[in-house]
Amino acid sequence: xxxxxxxxxxxxxxxxxxxxxxxxxxxxxxxxxxxxxxxxxxxxxxxxxxxxxxxxxxxxxxxxxxxxxxxxxxxxxxxxxxxxxxxxxxxxxxxxxxxxxxxxxxxxxxxxxxxxx
Numbered sequence: 368x369x370x371x372x373x374x375x376x377x378x379x380x381x382x383x384x385x386x387x388x389x390x391x392x393x394x395x396x397x398x399x400x401x402x403x404x405x406x407x408x409x410x411x412x413x414x415x416x417x418x419x420x421x422x423x424x425x426x427x428x429x430x431x432x433x434x435x436x437x438x439x440x441x442x443x444x445x446x447x448x449x450x451x452x453x454x455x456x457x458x459x460x461x462x463x464x465x466x467x468x469x470x471x472x473x474x475x476x477x478x479x480x481x482x483x484x
Contacts, residue, residue, distance in 0.1 A: 376467075385443045388439050388440045396433065402426045443475035446470075458478050463479050464479070466479065
């Protein structure tokens, strides 16, 4: 069992990080929609228009960031049941607990420090 002060600090850190990631997802979704809408308003040909490649690259970049943010949110939400039961989340590789210090630094991390090395 983890000391209550560690659990309280972790719960706050996870709540703060979750709120940040949810906002990041909303911002990235809005940005992605803007890119798609802007591309629909123009008749760019990605293959022949020098600006077309930039639009495609930007769309792909925002999409990758959005997927990473969604992955981060899933990791944070996946740790919530453990914290609610007064336990630290476990490493997805070895099954051991992930240290409270590591979780405070990187909420939502899925591996212990040994497996991350």
